[in-house]
Every structure is written in C-alpha cells, then in structure tokens.
Amino acid sequence: AYNFNSEGILFPEVGKNLILRPLSADDYDKGFLEVLQELTDVGNVTRDQFLSRYHYMKACDGSYYIIVIEDIIKNLIVGSATLVIEQKFIHECSVRGRIEDVVVSQNYQKKNLGKVLISTLCAISEKLNCYKITLECKDNLLPFYENFGFKKELNNSNYLQKRF
Numbered sequence: 001a002y003n004f005n006s007e008g009i010l011f012p013e014v015g016k017n018l019i020l021r022p023l024s025a026d027d028y029d030k031g032f033l034e035v036l037q038e039l040t041d042v043g044n045v046t047r048d049q050f051l052s053r054y055h056y057m058k059a060c061d062g063s064y065y066i067i068v069i070e071d072i073i074k075n076l077i078v079g080s081a082t083l084v085i086e087q088k089f090i091h092e093c094s095v096r097g098r099i100e101d102v103v104v105s106q107n108y109q110k111k112n113l114g115k116v117l118i119s120t121l122c123a124i125s126e127k128l129n130c131y132k133i134t135l136e137c138k139d140n141l142l143p144f145y146e147n148f149g150f151k152k153e154l155n156n157s158n159y160l161q162k163r164f
C-alpha cells in the first residue's frame with residue numbers, strides 16, 4: 001500500500017476515494033480532531049492552538065510522522081496514526097519509535113485502514129533504522145498489533161504510568 005522513492009514515501013490511494021498522506025495544516029477543517037476524539041478526550045482546541053502545535057511538531061525535524069487517511073469526496077479525515085522518533089545514546093546512538101494515537105473513524109472500520117496506517121508507520125520506522133518500536137493498546141487490540149509482529153514483553157518488563 002506504499003512505495004518509497006528518494007524523497008521519502010509516496011502516499012497513493014489506499015481505497016475508493018481514500019488517500020493516505022501526512023497531516024497538513026488544513027486538517028483542522030477536515031475533522032482531524034473529531035477523529036482523535038473517537039480515541040480519547042481531545043477537549044477544546046482552537047484553530048490557533050492546533051496550528052501552533054502543528055508547526056512546533058513540524059519544526060522538530062524528523063521527530064513526528066503524523067499520517068492521515070482522507071475521504072477526498074467528503075474532504076474528511078477518517079483515520080490517523082503518529083510515529084514519534086526518540087533520539088538515544090544507547091544502541092550506538094540509535095533511535096526508538098513510538099506508535100501513538102492510532103484511530104480509524106467508526107464509519108470507516110472494516111476496510112483495512114488500520115492495517116494501512118500501521119504498516120506505513122512500521123515501514124517508516126524501519127527506514128529510519130529504529131532499533132525498536134513500541135505502543136500501548138487495549139486487550140481487544142492485541143491480536144491486531146500481534147499481526148505486525150508486536151509482542152508483549154514478558155521478561156521483567158512493566159508498562160507503568162503516572163497521570164496528572
């Protein structure tokens with residue numbers, strides 16, 4: 001569902017009237033935040049707040065890869081996923097990828113769009129030479145992610161969080 005060229009990754013059509021592409025500044029008006037709201041609480045985010053966060057992320061060259069799927073007939077974002085690249089000293093100054101905020105809108109499920117999003121981010125991670133990529137998910141999504149080779153780490157490894 002994706003190709004590489006010397007300039008990076010091409011985002012061809014991934015389904016009828018659907019395209020895969022990087023997040024753009026216009027996506028505030030195409031329902032990007034409404035799609036994220038299907039994943040968790042987004043709250044009130046003004047256009048200015050969205051744009052300032054978007055431009056901040058864009059300026060962190062090579063750190064945020066946010067991809068979206070757009071229904072080009074409806075001008076609507078129907079899915080999104082983010083790859084965050086973390087710079088390391090370990091593993092010979094390697095990089096680690098985190099897959100975050102993966103969501104496909106309810107009406108567009110069962111079309112393999114999740115697969116397109118995750119396989120694209122996995123391909124980008126590999127191209128960027130990540131030594132590992134990680135994600136957190138609910139129990140019901142474990143089989144989905146296991147299809148891409150993600151595994152629960154069993155040896156003395158715990159996922160901890162502290163919320164504010």
Ligand code: 16G
Nearest residue numbers: 040041099100101102103135136137
């Ligand atoms: C899920 C997401 C995570 C997101 C979190 C939001 C994936 C693979 N995982 O764990 O990226 O940030 O939900 O939930 O998409 P929260 O609002 O409870 O932190």
